[in-house]
Amino acid sequence: MNWLKLISALSLAILVIPVFLLLYEGFGPLRDPIGYSYDVFRSVELTLLSSAIAATVSVALFTPLSYYFARNKNSIAETLSDIPASIPHPIIGVAILVIASPLTPFGKFLLSVGINFFDSFLGLIIALTIVSAPIYIKSMQPFFQSMNIAHENYALGLGASKFRTFVSVVLPNSGKGILSASLISMSRAMSEFGSISIVAYYVLQQPFYGVNPAPVLVFQYYTYYGLGAAVTSSAVMILVSIAMMVLLRLVRR
């Protein structure tokens, strides 16, 4: 008897049974047409687009920081970068609202130029970026650490500055790592509920006027229409997430 295999199979079952049960119920006994209505697809569209943008922002803003962490030991800064991922996410939502409110000079400035985070596409993306960036950093750091440092030392010895070495030696050889880490961070953004249920319960801007992000929509369906609509819309979301994970597998091969 291979006990390790048995224990592994059981623990895997704990993770996947709820998901498959939801797929079965959602498209089977508990099927409710509201769960795959036009509104559901609009909100999946909003979630996919906003998460992809958040992941792109993470790549642009946080790739240098991940590289810095990989090459310099700085446990205080690393712990700080983890904070958004480790505190309850509604707190992030509240924090974003406070920053963008007339209570702070920055908020006053934003409002004076007509920028509003509350129930806006911008607020949604900011919240998703803050909660998913720590995941991006955590995925990029080991990738950079596993890169052969001899290439960088050689480039420095050829007179390149640290920044030039990063831009012209490290980045061109990091495409696969960046793509894979950004997909992981995008999946994380797609599953976010806590902060966006406060900042952007729905978006009040075209072309997504009145659309809820998908996790919020599931919650809303549960409270309005009951289990059937919630389970069916969840099943649709699960299919989208599985597609994302298959894509990630293909990229990592």
Place this chain on the structure above:
Amino acid sequence: MIEAEVKKKLGSFSLHANVSDEHFICLTGKNGSGKTTLLNLIGGILTPDEGHITLNSKKITNLPIERRQVSIITQDSCIPHLDVDRHLVWGAKNKGLNIEQEYIAEIKTSLGVQFDGKVRKLSLGMRERVALATSLISEPELILVDEALSNIDNHRDFIDAFKNLAAKAKIDVIFTTQYPDDSSQADHHYQLESGKSTRLF
């Protein structure tokens, strides 16, 4: 002229080495004798616990790698995504040097860089030729070669060619090798044993 008197403790290993010479210097010693540690100290990858490093009368002990005018080459040294021709002038471009095409052609011929393509797709020996040629063209004051001559075919001929080019460009070289006979091609020979250096000639 490179003058180094350095002490460095790494775990239970401690290095205490003295090098003071110019031109083509060979460094030999068994695995774990401290050859790579010494080169890393001179190249700026490590900083010494005690001591000083002077290159052509300029103190470089605490300078970052990119400001030392020292190029360090190991078996893995290259910029993988570049084509051979762009690779060769990459360092010179960083330093804003104007290198004549004839000089590049001379180095390519002498060092047998008669191939093209992405550097990551080359064999180890070919990659080492490109890395060494690139370093020469970037005109540092000192080139450190850590075991990067060993995988090249006819490496004795290659060492001769490399030595001539370095001498012409007034670049000092320190190289480590696993073949003790290679020291006969050097101007000076240092041996390391358990972290202690001895000057043989």
